[in-house]
Structure formats: C-alpha cells, structure tokens
Amino acid sequence: MAWRSDSPSRNLEAPLLAPLEAAPAEGKSPVFARRKSFRQGRRRTLDTDAVGESISTGVRLRPLLPHERLKDAGVCVDIGSSGRVTISDPQRLQVRTYECDFALDSSDPSSPDFADQEDVYKQVGSNIVKRASEGYNCCLCAYGQTGTGKTHTIQGDWSHPHKRGLLPRITE
Numbered sequence: 681m682a683w684r685s686d687s688p689s690r691n692l693e694a695p696l697l698a699p700l701e702a703a704p705a706e707g708k709s710p711v712f713a714r715r716k717s718f719r720q721g722r723r724r725t726l727d728t729d730a731v732g733e734s735i736s737t738g739v740r741l742r743p744l745l746p747h748e749r750l751k752d753a754g755v756c757v758d759i760g761s762s763g764r765v766t767i768s769d770p771q772r773l774q775v776r777t778y779e780c781d782f783a784l785d786s787s788d789p790s791s792p793d794f795a796d797q798e799d800v801y802k803q804v805g806s807n808i809v810k811r812a813s814e815g816y817n818c819c820l821c822a823y824g825q826t827g828t829g830k831t832h833t834i835q836g837d838w839s840h841p842h843k844r845g846l847l848p849r850i851t852e
Contacts (some may be wrong), residue, residue: 736781736807739765740800742829743787759785759793786829797836801849809850820846 741759758766763780782803784795795803808818822830836845 736804738763738780738782738784738804739778740784740795740829740833741765741787742832743789745827755787757787759783797833797843797845797849800833801846805846805850808846820850 739759741757744755754770756768756770758768760766760783763783765778765780765783767776767778768774769776784800784803785791785793786795786800788794789796804820808820812818820834822834824830832845834845834847836848837843838848
C-alpha cells in the first residue's frame with residue numbers, strides 16, 4: 681500500500697525527527713547526542729565512541745590561493761596533532777578548537793608535515809578499499825564552501841599519477 685498525503689496514519693503536524701529523538705534513551709543514540717550538542721552549543725564533535733569505526737571525519741587544509749596572497753591574508757588555521765584543528769579569528773579575538781579523526785595540512789609543500797594526494801589516499805582511501813573488500817558499504821563525502829578543494833581531493837588530475845585524487849586511486 682502506497683503512502684498518500686491524506687493518509688490518517690501520518691500526523692502531518694508532528695516533526696519528522698520526533699521519533700528519532702524519542703526512541704533511544706539519552707546518550708544511547710549518536711543522532712540524539714549530536715542534536716543535543718548542537719542545541720547546547722558546547723560540543724563541536726560527534727561522539728565517535730557511540731558510532732565506532734562506522735564514521736570518520738577529517739579536515740584537509742589547502743594552500744592560500746593567489747588572490748588571497750595578494751590581499752596578504754594570514755593563515756588562521758592551525759593543524760595540530762591527532763586531528764586537532766584550531767581556528768583563530770583576529771577580528772573577533774576568538775580561538776576555536778575542533779577535533780576530528782584526522783587532519784591533513786596541505787597548505788605548504790615545503791613543510792615536513794605536508795600531505796599530498798598520496799597521503800590523503802593512505803589516510804582515507806585505503807580504509808575505504810579495505811572495508812569495501814570486506815563487504816561493507818562505503819561512502820565518501822566531501823563538504824565545504826566553493827573553492828576549498830573538494831574536487832581536487834576527490835578527483836585531482838587524472839592525467840598525472842602523483843596528482844590523482846581519491847577516486848582514481850580507489851578505483852585502480
């Protein structure tokens with residue numbers, strides 16, 4: 681039987697996320713924990729202990745673009761150890777720290793911590809290949825503003841082996 685908009689079994693006044701929030705006890709559901717943390721505004725990370733190894737989050741810092749260098753834009757992001765990212769806002773005099781599973785610094789090729797496309801594959805792609813070969817469904821999402829390097833990270837330059845992104849490396 682197909683669902684219809686005039687079906688009496690669907691309360692159109694009730695929010696769609698109400699069953700998700702009400703179903704598990706507090707602290708048992710990563711969805712509930714994440715919704716709660718956003719409402720409180722205190723935590724900035726998903727409780728990965730509840731999710732296990734199913735989801736991993738990461739950050740890749742790109743180099744300044746030529747027009748940003750011309751404006752003498754300073755670097756306001758610091759990639760620390762073990763997935764710690766610190767963002768400084770000198771205009772508001774604020775510093776915020778975020779934690780994720782990994783953080784890769786691709787901002788300065790002369791840095792010893794520079795992460796090229798191969799390093800990104802080792803951190804992300806190899807695990808996707810491993811999990812897929814074990815029979816798990818895998819999904820790779822790149823999220824961010826326009827011009828932040830999503831396409832470069834996922835596709836790269838297919839014609840140059842050392843510049844290939846995750847997709848050509850995963851599918852080879």
